[in-house]
Amino acid sequence: MEKVIIVGSGCAGLTAAIYAARANLSPLVLEGRQPGGQLSTTTLVENFPGFPDGIDGPQLIMNMHAQAEKFGSRFSYSEATGFEPMNSHVRLQIDGEQWLETQSLIIASGASAKWLGLQNEEKMIGHGLTSCATCDGAFYRNVPVAVVGGGDSAAEEALFLTRFASKVYLIHRRDKLRASKIMAERVQRCDKIEPIWNSVIARYVPDQKGEMAAVDLRDVSTQEERRLPVACVFVAIGHEPNAKPYAGKLEMDGEGYLVTKKLVESKYPGVFIAGDVADRVYKQAITAAGAGCAAAMEAEKYLSGLE
Template sequence: MYKAIVVGTGPAGLTAAIYLARANLNPLVIEGTQPGGQLTTTTEVENFPGFPDGIQGPELMEHMRKQAERFGAEFRSGWVDKVDFSGRPFKIQIEGGEELETETVILSTGASAKYLGIPGEQDNVGRGVSTCATCDGFFFRNKRIIVIGGGDSAMEEANFLTRFASSVTLVHRRDELRASKIMQERAQSNEKVKWALNRTPLEVVTNENGIVKGLKVRNNATNQEELVEAEGVFVAIGHTPNTKFLGEQVQTDDHGYIVVKPGTTLTNVEGVFACGDVQDTRYRQAVTAAGSGCMAAMDCEKYLEGSMVHDWSGML
């Protein structure tokens, strides 16, 4: 039986594994189907402290993995099919039917960005297509950018990207936006933001060199196809937390994000902790995920040694 199992990698899970391993807790890390998380689909990472010249996303994750292994963390590839937190020890079933037992669990399964599923989109992720303005906006300085979406996150991303872009065109398939009135007003008052409403995205278009040159859309009023020219396409239609495998055994909010006690990584289940994007609806950055992974490991360690009471008081 394991003392601690970390479900999911990425900056949060790997940081938790490093801290647990250094505490001689010999954690098992279940990697899932995308070891390293969302950063493995990111090319250049320039805002992670300690890398003044930047670093490739997959390389950063490989460094973290090796660091965890160096201190004794064990890694297992596979997907968690279901968990049983109703009794002790906790039981985790991975694909193939194997059941693992553990005293504690750290959940760091992240959140997956929603995509449109149109041609050219996935092929160009990290090469002109992005889902994170904070992460990638700097790379589009003085270039034309398209933001796809009609909610608050799309308005926020569009406004943020005007710091770098020569222009930002907001594409939405309806005439009306879902965003709150104040967020719409902020975008509408920004002279760099242009509008392409009532247009359905059809394809991310590249030139003969494979470089993104725009977005093919259908004008829903005329039924004609148009090309909105841009060097970058940001998809801002939301994220989905990877929590379905939990069933209803851990408290989540209306969108499926794990609820933790503020200032901690404690969930409503004693001995189960959550870190990274799976419980973060606001920041979604590699450095904040890593920080919460450290918190989860320290909370877990103190719980195992009996010096911390898993206090859920005050939560809904």
């Protein structure tokens, strides 16, 4: 029987691992399909405290990993595929086969940004293609940028980006926003935002260094294409929480995010939830790390109570 299993090795999972390992619990961390989580897909991170010159996302993750390992965390590339809460422990299925038993579980499986599914998309992420204006907006001062989407988050990202960019194109495949009335009105009133209706991005156009230089837009009614120079594209079409194994067993909101009580608690004693898998609002490395810390401290308290 394990004492603590942590599902996920992003900022939340690794911070939980550091705290649980330092509490002598020797946690087992399941890394899943994206070891290191979302930060492993980005370049410079400028808003994680403690790094005044910024730090490369993958480097930050490698540091957290080394710190967790140093105190005795164990790692496995397995994926959690099934979840069964029992009276005094939890059964967790890995890779669709084996079942592990654990006294406590920390679910830190994050969320995946939805992308457009274009050909060179994976290569462009972190090179002028991102899903987070709060994270990357400040890198694009006095240059034109584009936001893709038509909901509240697209409207919010576009408005936020007007603080930095010379122009914000809001690309939407329909002829009006699906955002709330108040957000749509704010967008309309803002001179710096230019909506481009009935249009989709057909392809990203990188420069010679592989950084975003332009996008090719396709009008969905006429199929005509035109090139739009932009330094960055912010895709704001939503996130998908990685919470499938818990469907029907843990509480979820309408978008599939896990619901917590008191920051990290689930409805089962001993099962804690941390980071983007339960966060539809902040979605930041530091908030995920903070929740990971809280989850590990709660798990430690829960295990002490069992003794």
